Amino acid sequence: MIKLVDITKYYSSGYVKTFALRDINLEVKEGEFMTVMGPSGAGKSTLLYILGMLDTPSSGEYHFFDQKVHRLSEKQLSELHKNHIGFVFQSYHLIDDLTVYENLETPLLYKKVKGAERKSKVAEMLDRFQVVAKKDLFPNQLSGGQQQKVAVARAVITNPKLILADEPTGNLNTKEGQEIMELFKELNEEGTTIIQVTHSEKNASYGRRIVNLLDGWIVD
Amino acid sequence: MFKNYLKIALRNIKKYKGYSFINMAGLAVGMACCILLFLWVQDELSYDRFHENADEIYRVISEIHTADKITHNARTPNPLGPVVKEKYPEVIDFIRYQGFVGWLVQAGDKSFINDNLGTADPSFFEMFTFPFLKGDPKTALSERYSIVISENMAKKYFGHEDPMGKIIRIGKDFKVTGVIRNIPENSHLHFDCIIPIINMEYHWETDLKDWEDIRFYTYIQLHKKSSPEDVSEKISGIIKEHLPKSPTKVYLQPLTDVHLRSDFEADLDNYNQGSMAYVFIFTMTALGILLIACINFMNLSTARSANRAKEVGMRKIAGAQRMDIIKQFLGESILLAFIALIFALLLVELLLPLLNGLSGKHLDLDFSGNIQLLLGLIAIALLTGLFSGSYPSLFLSSYQPVNIMKKDFSSRASGSLRKILVVFQFALTIILLIGTMVIYSQLNYIQNRDLGFDKDHVLEFWTAHADYEALKNELLKNPNILSIANSETPGREPWGATGLDWDGKIAGEEIRFYSTMADPDYLETLNLEMVEGRFFSKEFPTDVTQAVVVNEAAVRAMGMESPVGKRLRFREWEVTIIGVIKDFHQTSLHNPIEPLVFRHSYDFPHVLAKISSKNVPETLVFLEKTWKKFVKHYPFTYEFLDEKIDNFYKTERTIGKVFQYFTSVAILIACLGLFGLASFMTERRTKEIGIRKVLGAKVSGIILLLSREFTKWILIANIIAWPVAYLVANEWLQNFAYRINIGLEIFIFSAALALVIAILTVSYQAIKAAIANPVDSLRYE
Ligand SMILES: Nc1ncnc2c1ncn2[C@@H]1O[C@H](COP(=O)(O)OP(=O)(O)O)[C@@H](O)[C@H]1O
């Protein structure tokens, strides 16, 4: 499904180059549940953003199914992203001025999903993530765990093939974190590929494969 | 999707009430100005377009070429129209027209003297479109003693009776042959009733066949395909043929230009004369103010964009393309613009009476009859929304989600453009400020300039055919009436003539001179001075027919060495110069002092009276009572000379007021923007301020720090504004023959004022930030 060949990413400020990723070679198969681990600053987020097509590598090749992602234009990238990828962040990143219902609806609107289908999809998600009662509340009226549930719901509402989660439980208490991980497990069992970043060994155990990053290198 | 955007937009308006208010208030005020101006300009441009033949009708204007200049006169020789029509097939028809007020009009037992009486050739209503309620436009004026009256006049004289066939007496009896709808205000021709021109031979002692008698405005209607230039060429030829010595050519003024592009002598009946220059200036001003408001909007939206950045990032991650984001934010600003439009319309309703009061128009917001207005409004809102939303939406849509997620986002990138916008905004405001100050200084200068005569406590009235000597003697019995002269007044519209011949004139050299009637008491009444010779005197009875007095300008124009004793000839008179009067401003200060030739008045229907500054009301009552003893039918009307002279500058005074309003609005909007921006920038620097205070900075130092940047912008704005303002103001001043020099003090004052206003606006925020407890701002880091 995913193949990274010699991916390098650096940021240059003035004459100094900061490397975030170096010569990353990585293959991910459809249906995998992979965990990326490593100390702060190792390049985990950068890797996830590149995988999510929100950022472009400085060099290297990125194959997504049969597409050469490194060759695509910004518009094509965003098209690919919107059809196949869901993103979950540590700090939820919901739109503050939209209700839970409207937040869930937004990706469907951009995919131009028709009204009736949209309604049933949102209803299905509300139901599945047990937030029906909260549908008319705004994000800041929810607890962190509830917000993260909505964020996951928003990420999966378009049936993406790949879900990328950057420290999804980082801001949650143990119980809330566990709930989110259970959700990921369920999704993975249904066939969705999941790549998560986490610092917790316990969370990592939900996945079947662990990749360790250090200073931008993959280490074993 | 649209609903989603709408919700976000409305929630944002609610959430950031302060910013939204500043944004919308600025836009609404800017739009209101624009709409008011739009209404005014639309009305100005609509003059005389309601005539079906509007595009084929021209007014014939005389161009008098004298030694050093060309003078335009709105009137043409009496017989010109008929001859032109007969000779040239491309001239479909001609109309001679003249209007009068102050004639006694009677019907039954009713009589008034305040109706506008028009007189014209019989085919008047075929060339011009004034809809008839009763009667036939083709034949209404074909009988000599026929009269067509307006709806209002019919009501005034006949009430509910049918006016057709009724008799109206104006010197003679006229039979009503038509009633027209009241003349629309956007017509330069204005009359309550109109009679055939042939009657003027009796009523106005004019000879319609005399080429030297120049009393009427001539309109001609041309075939669609003919060229007005060729026709004017031909008409000039005809004048040359009949008046070989006259340096007169003609030019054809399109009917639709009459209202806005007339600056001619003897154009007295041109109702509510407008000016293209002012239409232009006001359009520019309106657009400028709207621009200032739009810049506010852009600035504040962009400043606030940090708050929306996260949303943009999220939307992009949820699948939004850049175009989606642009559409969303453009849509949002268009929505705001339309909301602002609603407030603007309310403001317009509120302010229309003010504008109508200033302009003397009756403008209203009537959408049903004014599709242009409706489209104009939609266009204004749409353009404002698009324009003011363009920058923020482009800016916001360029955010990369990664940057936002990684929290290294900063809005500093837009800083320099924002500064440029504020500078530009203030430059526009300063231009308006300087403009207003120049107008006021010039008006002030006019008010205080010594006109060369004493205009205070002088009033003028007419004798209404009374016995002048008897009236005078009776009036002078009152000690508060100091002196009385039987003469024309200074301060009338100039109306010159050529064809003067003098001793030592070089053949072919023409001057344009202005003749004035005066009697021996004129000098004392106006407190004028002689420089040479003497004024008219009772001791020389021959003065009445054989003497003239000239002013210094006339002596200069004729190039005379020792004028007293020289002979002047003009048409039938041949006279001797007996004295030279010191130059004074006989007309408005728009014009230079022209050559004047005073002739001795004889039974002239006008009186000038100088009264004492004491007991003015009593003197006026006495004047009226005495006058009434001599005059039967007419009411006593008078005018004070100083008020009359003031009236010359009515337009400028109005313009000055309008500018004052505009400038205040512009300053207000610019300050709203500055206030919003300042609050934003200080907010962003709260932490810096906190640290500085912890390190020991004083409150005053911090205020200075925060105000310094704004001060710099205002100074730059001034430097940009000055040359533009100077050029525009100087151009305007060219309207006056006597004008101020735009002094440095105006610029310095405007700079200081802008600075003070800006600093006051900014310092509120700065002081608030400076006196805040630093611990509050640092705790969260
Ligand atoms: N926009 C940026 N500009 C410069 N350096 C960056 C930028 N984003 C990330 N980095 C650097 O790249 C490295 C990897 O960052 P990141 O992927 O966020 O690490 P992690 O998520 O593993 O903590 C770090 O050294 C970080 O400082």
Ligand SMILES: [Mg+2]
């Ligand atoms: Mg990270």
